[in-house]
Amino acid sequence: MPLISDLLFEARAVAQNLAEYASGPHIRLGVTGLSRAGKTVFITALVEHLTKAARPSLRGRRNPLPVFRVLADGRLLGGALEPQPDDAVPRFAYEDHVAALTGPNGRVEDRHWPQSTRRISELRLRLDFEQKSGMRPGRHSLAIDIVDYPGEWLLDLPLLSKSFAQWSRETFIASAGAARAPLAAQWRGYTVNTDPRAKANEDDARRAAELFTNYLRACRADDYSFSSLPPGRFLMPGDLEGSPALTFVPLAVEEGEIYAPDSLAAMMERRFEAYKAHVVKPFFRDHFARLDRQIVLVDALAALNAGPAAMRDLETAITDVLTAFRAGRGGLLSTLFRPKIDKILFAATKADHLHHTSHDRLEAILRHLTARAIARVETVGAEVDVIALAAVRATREAKVNGHGEPALDAVIGTPLDQERIGDEVFDGKTEAAIFPGELPSDPKRVFAGGPLAVLANQIDYRFVRFRPPIPARGEDGAPFPPPHIRLDRALQFLLGDKLT
Numbered sequence: 007m008p009l010i011s012d013l014l015f016e017a018r019a020v021a022q023n024l025a026e027y028a029s030g031p032h033i034r035l036g037v038t039g040l041s042r043a044g045k046t047v048f049i050t051a052l053v054e055h056l057t058k059a060a061r062p063s064l065r066g067r068r069n070p071l072p073v074f075r076v077l078a079d080g081r082l083l084g085g086a087l088e089p090q091p092d093d094a095v096p097r098f099a100y101e102d103h104v105a106a107l108t109g110p111n112g113r114v115e116d117r118h119w120p121q122s123t124r125r126i127s128e129l130r131l132r133l134d135f136e137q138k139s140g141m142r143p144g145r146h147s148l149a150i151d152i153v154d155y156p157g158e159w160l161l162d163l164p165l166l167s168k169s170f171a172q173w174s175r176e177t178f179i180a181s182a183g184a185a186r187a188p189l190a191a192q193w194r195g196y197t198v199n200t201d202p203r204a205k206a207n208e209d210d211a212r213r214a215a216e217l218f219t220n221y222l223r224a225c226r227a228d229d230y231s232f233s234s235l236p237p238g239r240f241l242m243p244g245d246l247e248g249s250p251a252l253t254f255v256p257l258a259v260e261e262g263e264i265y266a267p268d269s270l271a272a273m274m275e276r277r278f279e280a281y282k283a284h285v286v287k288p289f290f291r292d293h294f295a296r297l298d299r300q301i302v303l304v305d306a307l308a309a310l311n312a313g314p315a316a317m318r319d320l321e322t323a324i325t326d327v328l329t330a331f332r333a334g335r336g337g338l339l340s341t342l343f344r345p346k347i348d349k350i351l352f353a354a355t356k357a358d359h360l361h362h363t364s365h366d367r368l369e370a371i372l373r374h375l376t377a378r379a380i381a382r383v384e385t386v387g388a389e390v391d392v393i394a395l396a397a398v399r400a401t402r403e404a405k406v407n408g409h410g411e412p413a414l415d416a417v418i419g420t421p422l423d424q425e426r427i428g429d430e431v432f433d434g435k436t437e438a439a440i441f442p443g444e445l446p447s448d449p450k451r452v453f454a455g456g457p458l459a460v461l462a463n464q465i466d467y468r469f470v471r472f473r474p475p476i477p478a479r480g481e482d483g484a485p486f487p488p489p490h491i492r493l494d495r496a497l498q499f500l501l502g503d504k505l506t
């Protein structure tokens with residue numbers, strides 16, 4: 007017999023589908039990735055291009071999106087923002103992000119990358135296009151709901167099928183690996199001296215949760231760049247910062263043992279279960295299950311830079327993400343949500359840090375990662391593709407002559423204030439030529455070798471972050487959409503078939 011919760015789920019899904027059907031053709035595009043992967047920049051660039059592409063002021067300029075068919079065919083009639091359908095979800099602050107990138111109040115010298123965003127947000131974009139032949143010639147519209155949400159939240163899905171004891175055990179094992187153990191030492195030291203049977207006490211719980219969160223945060227820092235660090239809200243709390251649902255830690259508890267209700271173990275288990283029921287499930291049911299298409303942004307360069315341990319961790323995260331897309335197509339979780347995503351694009355972001363000779367290699371590395379992850383989850387139930395892109399290209403390319411050496415491939419941009427290579431510190435105003443080195447041609451090497459510094463011909467090397475590019479402006483003074491790398495390919499994969 008179906009459970010009441012299943013029936014409610016069905017009823018809600020039917021109501022949502024009806025409401026969405028009534029509003030005309032539409033598609034929900036999820037944009038996700040771990041923190042700093044490039045979600046905000048990607049959505050801002052996408053909207054800039056799609057709202058401006060059909061404007062007369064851009065006509066006569068070289069088409070910046072040649073692979074995006076509807077535009078290349080001259081069939082895109084216009085694009086505009088519209089009120090979003092979900093009143094309870096914050097709006098994606100598009101205008102603020104464009105102002106940041108192009109310089110607030112037109113002050114180009116103040117241009118900067120958008121602020122980090124910490125929770126889900128949404129924006130509706132309507133595209134008008136023409137169908138010249140086929141079944142329905144004439145003018146059509148497509149509403150695109152773009153949903154920006156932290157990738158950390160996706161990695162929580164496996165928790166739903168785990169007990170507190172099981173999760174605790176796995177978390178301890180993961181933290182004992184050679185790369186993570188030094189970062190976990192303080193938290194583990196504290197936990198070793200904690201008796202799960204002791205009486206629960208809020209101060210101890212908070213202290214332990216703080217140490218545990220510090221460990222997760224340290225794993226995420228630039229030098230290590232680990233990806234797979236559930237529970238996701240510990241790093242991306244959204245509105246839940248400081249709430250009891252986030253004040254729990256793994257404990258050395260035995261599977262099946264009954265603990266006294268006032269013990270620390272019982273308290274932590276209750277909170278773990280509350281986290282699953284009140285945080286993880288609603289996200290999958292109310293947001294994730296409604297997506298039609300998904301782009302997963304991956305800062306593969308950060309993981310490459312941190313070395314093979316980070317790459318292996320990234321692969322685990324990709325496998326977990328793919329499990330989320332597959333889950334619900336049968337089995338235990340299908341009563342909770344049924345994903346309808348039919349296309350998933352994994353995109354390595356910030357490709358403008360590399361010379362174009364390495365773009366295909368970056369793509370090959372991500373393809374290798376996803377292929378291994380796909381093999382592990384058997385079927386995904388959606389078309390998956392892989393791309394290396396830069397939503398906003400902050401560099402240009404040049405050949406720079408060494409002293410008597412052959413010319414080297416360089417990228418030129420303005421490094422952020424205080425960025426450094428070796429002893430050189432940049433001031434945020436001066437352009438510099440950077441030699442990014444080459445990615446390995448064999449993707450397997452990124453799991454085996456040392457950090458990229460070693461792969462890149464022993465050059466003492468770290469990625470340098472650049473400032474956003476100075477925007478080109480039209481005769482009316484309005485900034486043109488920013489330059490990009492392969493954004494059009496991403497758009498064609500994600501939206502192209504809906505615009506024919």
Ligand SMILES: Nc1nc2c(ncn2[C@@H]2O[C@H](COP(=O)(O)OP(=O)(O)OP(=O)(O)O)[C@@H](O)[C@H]2O)c(=O)[nH]1
Nearest residue numbers: 041042043044045046047119122123396397398400
């Ligand atoms: N050069 C370059 N840098 C980029 C690009 N996209 C993102 N970045 C850099 O990556 C940083 C993070 O980008 P965001 O778009 O804010 O990333 P996010 O995934 O929204 O991050 P959170 O909101 O913190 O989760 C930016 O501040 C830039 O420094 C790009 O296309 N090119």
Ligand SMILES: [Mg+2]
Nearest residue numbers: 045046122123
């Ligand atoms: Mg963001």
